[in-house]
Amino acid sequence: MQNGIFIFNRLILDLSLLGFYAKMKKNILKIPSLLDNLETDLKIVLALRKLKEPLMIGIHNGGVWVAEQMHQRLKIKEPLGVMDISFYRDDFSQIGMNPKVKPSKLPAHMEGRDIILIDDVFYTGRTIRAALNEIFDYGRPNQVVLGVLIERDGRQIPIKPDCAGCTFRLPVGQRIKLTGPSPLGIEIKTFNNE
């Protein structure tokens, strides 16, 4: 009997917590505040790490949309670089070529540069690993700062963003995606096979 009451109480607690998290996510995941948070975070990190004439690079597609905003807000002089990591993906041998691959547009000389790398959602860390590999094929940068709009749980390799608009947990079967470019929005999808 006592066991039954415990399970019931636990269920009530879980349900209320779920509701709380849902509300929290709704409040957290507002694009203007996420962009503001990322901007503030980036300014602090750029000052702390003393980046000189940094080059900003956005990762296709969502990362470029966020980078366009940050590029403007941080008043970066050099044109925004864009990068498609399809040629560096570690799952190419399983899933094959992404036919929607776009050309990367990066300056030829990245040797010794300070780089701000921007993506929309940080999840496993594999996209960033691929992006870093591509950057190093252009030259050896002085330092790279990683900024993302949303950092979720589920890291699979030891890479972590330096700055994030928000950080939160999401069940394994759910994916979060930035939609855009205008207006920017957030979409959470549930996948049964995960």
Place this chain on the structure above:
Amino acid sequence: MIDLQLNSEGKLKHFLTIEGLNKEILTEILDVAESFSSMSSQRVKKVPLLRGRTIVNLFFENSTRTRTTFELAATRLSADVLSINIAASATSKGESLLDTINNLEAMFVDMFVVRHGISGAGHFIAQHTAPHISVINAGDGQHAHPTQAMLDMFTIRQYKQKFDHLKVAIIGDILHSRVARSQIRALNTLGVKDVRVIAPKTLLPQFVENLGVTSFNDIEEGLVGSDVIIMLRLQKERMTSALLPTEREYFKCFGLTEKRLKLANPDAIVMHPGPINRGVEIESSIADGPQSVILQQVTNGVAVRMAIMSLVIQPKGNVS
């Protein structure tokens, strides 16, 4: 025969001919190639896509550009490449084509790039290889040379952006040219409505109009208003009967000269798949002139072949 090129999901598995491939697939190849061509500004001109994969170049016919650009493309995709010198291989000791293929397959290769003097050799190999192996046709007899056609389409798109409004003139030995056959198919599929073939009657295949082209026996008439001029080499090695009086006479009647070039649009580009025979099909000053994009074609060959190799390679575990 046509389905042989596609896997159960409708994606490229082999690349043997342009025939049977739709506009979406051809455009996909051009788009992916465009992304690869942006790699030229990288310090390390290499991507890890085909790391751990083995590609065998099997050239039963001579080639400089095609073989070297295939080798370079595979190397830039980080694949391991074997180029078999057929003249010094067991084929010269009487080994059959299929036995050569079976032996190479036993070495766990992932892709064959094949050039062969007999039409249909690529199809034959694709039909007899293990399901995980892809075959790319690098020229078979007088049938097809689809990767050359795709790099030519890439070059045309680079200079002219769109296909539908173009007037394209293909001049020379159409009869023996696998390049011309693949180009005509690709141009038609990509939406070019005005494709002209210009050649003496002896060097035009019978019923060539059925391929979707207009034929001309007068170069000056055919060149008028062209946006793209593609010159072809006289394939004397394939001529088994007296099709031409002399090379001099051919140049006089069908050679591309400065004077004739003026009949085309002023911004027309001049292309040639190579090797060029200066003074036979093209005047030297045009081959080296401002309208010539012949060397750009060679540059584009690497990116286009990288795109085709990375699109046909089968994901590991997918053997459909």
